[in-house]
Amino acid sequence: MADLDHHVLRRTMPAHEGHHGRYDAVIVGGGHNGLVAAAYLARAGRSVLVLERLGNTGGAAVSTRPFAGVDARLSRYSYLVSLLPRKIVRDLGLDFRVRTRNVSSYTPVERDGRPTGLLVGGGERRTREAFARLTGGEHEYRAWQRFYDMTGRVAKRVFPTLTEPLPSRDELRLRVDDEEAWRILFEEPIGVAVEDRFADDLVRGVVLTDALIGTFADAHDPSLKQNRCFLYHVIGGGTGAWDVPVGGMGALTDALATAARQAGAVLATGHEVVGISADGSSAEITYRTAEGEGTVEARHVLVNASPRELAVLTGDQPPTPAEGAQLKVNILLKRLPRLRDSEVDPREAFSGTFHIAEGYQQLATAHAEAAAGRLPTAPPSEIYCHSLTDPTILGPDLVEQGYQTLTLFGLHTPARLFDRDNDAVREELLKSTLAQLDAHLAEPLADCVATDADGRPCIEAKTPLDLERDLRLPGGNIFHRELSWPYAGEGTGRWGVETRHANVLLCGAGAVRGGGVSGVPGHNAAMAVLEELGG
Incomplete structure (x- = not known):
């Protein structure tokens, strides 16, 4: 039956592919980066086969109905768009749109025994007034403006380089053309700048959170992995804006799959790649289906999976995974809850990023507790x-x-904390996380949670171990490994997608300039192939 399946694949190949079952490119994994690569290569006239383990394409960028009998299609894992270049949307003719959130963020806090908070967005005057209400003066607002004016200038200069050949460190530094900004973002721990520029603990925490999304680090970590995370969170689109995909994240991957198919790529779901043998000029890819095993040949293999998975497939020594550190929760509400801070409309507060327990000292304490092995x-x-x-x-x-829907992303919960009993620790963490939210609500969140067709609360929580099981993210790391600087380092290659196997490229989040829903690694891997093939 495996042989029959292989012949089916050959019959559905584009006519220009040839007659020996050999593709120009086989892409391992049908996540958004793999689909971007497939679409680019197929539009360039190359024969392309995508092999996807799951029964659907999209990877972590999918929309699903997680609650039985409820017509709510949620972005299940990844959910906001910032790093996707408009260039990719235009090049591939994608029918895909995003909407800007009017409010950037709201962070509740209790000060002097009364509930208050910081609302960022809704216009410059509204934001200035919110800072004044929280801090009693203009200093923090002016510092905020100066700081984000600086990151905005860096974003405009760095973001366009993501779809170009990798610059050297010196070339990127010249491109940034701001020595103070370079020092703040690329050379010293981001905690230094946060503490130097801001005095209010809550404001400091709001700034720092962008350095901690999916990254387990302290503000002063000497490795600067928190700086790399921060950089990718503030450069998206050249503005740092995080937008909502219309129709959910699945709308993007559906559009990408359509673009790839229309260009002639073959997308085969239910095909798990189990081995890659490459000699630099050709490769044999072994896959498994429900019926058995099969093989296909290709000139290039693009792997839309983690570097660890790549090593397993090629027989190399797998790297130690960099563990993920997040709790991902999807919730459906019958209505938005009322806030203790009565001066803010819940529709405004929840339309942006609603920060919970993210004061600067709270973040430091949470990191220290998790590092010591405690929730x-x-x-x-x-x-x-x-x-x-x-x-x-x-x-x-x-x-x-x-x-209404709520998507919650928890910080500072490394995979190691769930090793003893994933299910029990998940429930314990979910309970205490929602309790932190309840502290700022005028009514319990539980009173607002919808129920599914079986009468169960519409709440779904995923730990790093769940993500490792469901999506094969090593250690549950949403970036596949530690994020890299967007410049060339030792052995990174021209596009940042090259591996030690000359005709095997990495086109997933673990590539240089990978991470997030960007399509950048897929674009860059396709460009590397087309350069070698001459267009």
């Missing part, structure tokens, strides 16, 4: 209500009834 006493997290910006992800009846 944070006050788990930090941030929440997004996508349905406020894009109600199309909900069925018309749910919209009419006022239902």
Whole structure:
């Protein structure tokens, strides 16, 4: 049956592929980066086969209905778009749109025995007034403006380089053309700049959170992995804006799959690649289906999986995984809860990033507790209500009834904390995380949570170990490994996708300039192949 399946693949190849079952490129994994690579290569006239283990393409950038009998299509794993270049959308003719959130963030806090908070967005005047209400003066707002003016200038200069051949460190430094910004972002721990420029603990925490999304680090970690995380969070689109995908994240990967197919690529789901043998000029890819094993040949192999998975497939020594450190929760509400801070409308507060327990000292304490092997006493997290910006992800009846979605992303929960009992620790962490949110609500969140067709609360939580099991993210790391600087280092190659096997390229999040929903590694791997093939 495996042989029959292989012949089916050959019959559905583009006519220009040839007659020996050999493709110009086989792409391992049908996540968004693999689909970007497939679309570019197929549009250039190359024969392309995508082999995807799961029953659908999209990887972590998918929309699903996780709650039985409920017409709510949520972005299950990844959910916001910032790093996807408009160039890729234009080049591939994607039918894909994003919407800007009017409010950037809201961070509740109790000061002098009363609930208050910091609302960023809704116009310059509104933001200035929010800072004044929180801090009692202009200093923090002016510092905020200066700091993000600086990151905005860096974003405009660095973001366009992501789809170009890798610059050297010196070339990127010249491109940035701002020695103070270079020092702050590339040379010293981001905690130094945060503490030098801001005095208020809550403001410091809001700034720091962009350095900790999926990254387990202290503000002063000498490795600067928190700086690399921060950089990728503030350069997206040349502005640092994080937008909501219309129709959910699955709308992007559906559009990419359509573009790849229309260009002639063959997408084969339910095909798990189990081995790659490459000699620099050709490769044999072994895959497994429900019926058995088969093989296919290619000139190039593009691996849209982690560097660890790549090593397993090629028989190399797998690198030690860099563990993930996040809790991912999807919730469906019957209505938004009321806030203790009555001066802020819940629809505004939840339309941006709603920060919980993310004061600067709270973040430091949570990191120290997790590093010592304990769950944070006050788990930090941030929440997004996508349905406020894009109600199309909900069925018309749910919209009419006022239902809303919440996506929660918890910080400082490294995979090691779940080793003893993943299910039990997940429930314990979820309970304490939601309790931190409840502390800022005028009513319990549980009173607002919808139930599914079986009467169960519409809450789904995923730990790093769950992500490793479901998506094969090593250690549950959403970036596949530690993020890299966006410049060339030893052995990185011209595009940052090269491996020690000359005709095997890495096109997933673990490539240089990978991580996040960007399509950049897929684009760059395709460019590397086309350069070698002459267009």
